[in-house]
Amino acid sequence: MPFKHKFFLLFSLLLFLSGFLLGLSVSKSTYSSYAQLKTTNIDPILEILEKDSIGSSLTITYLFVNNARVALLLSLGGALTFGGLTFLNLVSNGMNLGVLFYEALALNDVGAFFLLILPHGIFEISALIIAGAAGFKIPYEVLMFALGKKEEIITEEDAKEFFKLVGISIVLILIAAVIEAKVTLQLSTHVL
Template identity: 45%
Template sequence: MFHSNMDCPEVIYSSNNNRDDLSFLSILKNNLLVVTLLLSGTLLLGSTTLVNLMNSGITVARLIILANACNLSLHKFLLLVLPHGIFEIPAIIIAGAAGFKIPYEIIRYLAGRKEQILTKEDIKEYFTLALISIILIVIAAFVEAYVTPRVANTFYRGKLLFSSGLSYTLDN
């Protein structure tokens, strides 16, 4: 992938252990916090949405760097990220869109591009986006808690690294 000075940590989780930080509720709590912070941009003119979208991007970049430092193949990385990532990444993007929705409409109103500051349709769209992101996050947490460890155990003898909410195999 690319060169990194980051060291590969030791394996800190085995599928034989029952780690609380890999539980469905723990993962769900963490992911719902991210969605809540993204949605809160509605109240703070998109500032928390922007900061948390950038943080999510940085987190993904750090995980890619960590995977590279641990010589984790792209195949393994994708097998361990895509099952829940296909739900989690769109959920984060949709929550980000919702967090920007109301500030965008306020800016349009202030710029004279619409007559009413917020319409029922604007509010309905916000809540629809929020609900979709929450549903996707619940699905992602379920997959991350129950499917990702099985994939690791099936394909990679169950050795996992838990870092920043994602599980990775580290065996060579």
């Protein structure tokens, strides 16, 4: 893998982790105490999980389409907005996970958090980071052209690398959707 990809992957990972830490920080300042968070009613969430686990073939489709949309927004949206949408989406997805982690900490349920996130999250988070790398690739190539460091804006090789990253992220999203629908939702009925 070329050095540029490693930089884009690392940058995407750092943005995601920054969002995660921001989510923890926002949650900590939002809830004055763990006791306040413990009074939160999660019954509506449990009802949604129960409904989703009934039709798992629809759930796979729903999860895949929803997460593929995010991956495409990260990659194609980033290419069209000079990395702006990629930046915002990586940070906001990290924030969402940070908020959930804080709630798990507050509820003394970190084990359940990892049990419900890790099976599909390994693939889904990796896919988002790879899609983020793709979203930064095209703006980087345009910038290199503008600075006179390249003769062409986008070479055939640049396009192939971009679509390879997008393709890998979509495959990982599909794997994550299957695992989330078949494994995570089943685990949730036993853990929650």
